[in-house]
Amino acid sequence: MTTGTASEFVEGFALELNQSGMQRMAARVFAALLVAPENGYTAKEIGDALGVSAAAVSGATAYLTRMGLAVRRRVAGERVDRYNVLGTTWAEVMAAETKTITALAALLEEGMEQVDTGSAAHERLAATRDFFTYMAVEMPKLVDRWHESRKP
Numbered sequence: 001m002t003t004g005t006a007s008e009f010v011e012g013f014a015l016e017l018n019q020s021g022m023q024r025m026a027a028r029v030f031a032a033l034l035v036a037p038e039n040g041y042t043a044k045e046i047g048d049a050l051g052v053s054a055a056a057v058s059g060a061t062a063y064l065t066r067m068g069l070a071v072r073r074r075v076a077g078e079r080v081d082r083y084n085v086l087g088t089t090w091a092e093v094m095a096a097e098t099k100t101i102t103a104l105a106a107l108l109e110e111g112m113e114q115v116d117t118g119s120a121a122h123e124r125l126a127a128t129r130d131f132f133t134y135m136a137v138e139m140p141k142l143v144d145r146w147h148e149s150r151k152p
Contacts, residue, residue, distance in 0.1 A: 006035045007049075009031070009035065010028065010031040010032050010034075010035060010049075010050075011028070011031075013027075013031040013034070014027040014028040014030070014031040015027075017030065017031065023060070023063060025052065025056050025057075025059065025060040026059075026060040026063045026064055026069075028050055028052075028060070029046055029050070029057060029060040029061060029064060029070075029083075030060075030064055030069055030070065030085065032046055032049055032050060033046075033064075033070055033083055033084055033085045034085060036083075036084055036085075039075055039082055039084070040073070040082040040083050040084030041082060041083055041084075042080045042081065042082055042083075043057045043058065043061060043080070043081070043083070044080070046061070046083065061083050064083070065083075067093065068089070068092060068093045068096055069085065069089055069093060070083050070084065070085050070089075071083070071084055071085070071086060088147070091143045091146055091147065094139055094142075094143055095139065095140060095143045097139065098135075098136050098139050098140055101132045101135050101136045101139070102132075102136045104132050105129050105132040105133045105136060108125050108126075108128055108129035108132065109129055111125045112125045112126055112129065
């Protein structure tokens with residue numbers, strides 16, 4: 001990060017992500033990667049920019065890459081990995097979440113079979129299942145429309 005303004009953005013955006021449930025260090029690293037140069041940042045560069053240890057960066061980048069929010073690449077001629085985010089990161093993560101949502105809907109269906117039909121628990125499970133089923137159908141369509149809207 002080359003400017004104070006970028007640092008302010010990183011900390012503000014990270015705070016918002018953290019308040020939404022993302023781990024604090026992962027949120028800071030993700031926000032830093034949003035303002036990274038084209039080739040991204042090395043772990044050392046991230047640590048230097050955020051003023052944190054290599055261990056903190058390692059844990060955060062592992063989390064972000066596992067969640068699909070960041071990518072790790074090696075630039076030809078360099079001996080270190082670089083981390084970056086892609087412009088479609090959120091769309092890809094949302095599309096991948098469809099599998100999880102579908103699995104949750106199936107588990108909710110099983111839960112419905114284990115409680116009394118017509119009970120408050122059954123109604124809650126059914127409403128949640130219905131929402132997840134709806135999202136599993138609509139999320140891929142929404143992501144596709146977003147991709148389509150980005151075409152020149």
